[in-house]
Amino acid sequence: MTTTAHPIRALSVLPARRTDIELHTADGLTLVGELAVPVDRSPVATLVMLHPLPTHGGFMDSHVLRKAAWRLPALAGLAVLRFNTRGTSSPRGRSEGEFDGGRAEQYDVAAAIEYADFHDLPAPWLVGWSFGTELALMHGADPSVQGAILLSPPLARATDADLDRWDAFGRPLVALVPEHDDYLQPEQARRRFARVHQAEVIGVDGAKHLWVGEPAVRRVLDEIVSHVLPGHGPLPTTWRGPVQTAQTPDPTDEVPVAAPTSQEDR
Template identity: 35%
Template sequence: MAEVLHRNFFLEGRAGRLEAMLWTTSAAHPPRAAVVCHPHPLYGGTMHNKVVYQAAKALHRRGVPVLRFNFRGTGLSEGEHDGGRGEQEDVRAALDYLAAAFPGRPILLAGFSFGAWVGLRVGCQDARVAELIGLGLPVDNSDMSYLRQCAKPKLIVQGGNDQYGSRANVEALFQTMAEPKRLVVVEGADHFFTGRLDEVDAAIGAWLDEQDLRSAGPAPAF
């Protein structure tokens, strides 16, 4: 795993300061930078959630600086929960930070549950975001139809027994999504991927390898 250089600090958000943590590496030119958005704060979601942590670890292990932050009103972040509206501004504040800290690097935006619903919406629209990862899409009670027109590379990882995003509903949405896209169903896993986080890690790693091969272009012919 890459050497972990921690930085705990506050982002400047529209609703006040946002508690944040950056894992960076000693690499001068990382392949990308990433932000991972956490699940619903009214139900205990924070940047320290196990799924968020595992996703961040999977990215960082592959040389990617990773930013996590607490949405407004969560942890030490200022402001109040805004039902997913103001939280989109929080995501943009995180992107502002990454774009300034890693100029010229493509940004990968990942989110789990509520963090996927809010974060991927911003990521689809923001030109600074090149790649998207959605974990545990809460499609049974949240409108994620915006993904249909999103032509950025997308990885969706879903538990086969997700309580908030049924396999049938996720597969139906996935079929309508623009390419490029990849869906990985973790058979038998619940919304929180209980006992199956290693498979989430593996799915992220395999997809990143594919992305890097694609960006490198075809091998020269001899």
């Protein structure tokens, strides 16, 4: 019997074991999150997702991160760990504490990395988007981290000292920079990241900061998988097996997060 190949659409949810989790920070907060892992095998690597700016609508369900959790356990055998940083709310719940502009969030990043280590999640990579890239650069150079993938890095909070730390760290650093980004475009990014000798800056033609639309999402997920699992990809666009459709339209499919309005907001 032949299983029908279902096209993978914006609201397609592929099989995974999804578990609500809590992270506990060194400064005493409880953060809420979700872990998605493959149904019938151990994960081959782990993505620790760091979301966009919560004061402008970013949270663990920001659309690229949500779709990574919907697809990558099934398509690539990856574990996907998403969580709300301090003071951030989503349908999963509200993480304790208050937004601190990237400073006290160092404890949030550390708690997520510690969770992956304690639960034997293999080969963790950080995947940050916008504000999440700042957290990865400022706080992510942990010995257990295999590398980081940055989506739309603004390089507003992260300093040259943070880049120099990643250079010394020596682990892979990949920046996906939209051609039409509002804050840092590919040529600027190449100049800024030049001080990190192992950094790879990939300019994405036609893309914008918010990665709106299914073609942009597919490009991001393909790049993530090809760097975390060299030789794997591009991802299939159909799925032979059970597939669900998200029950309500995802408002972030068209406007994923509100774009920050100033350098200070990024």
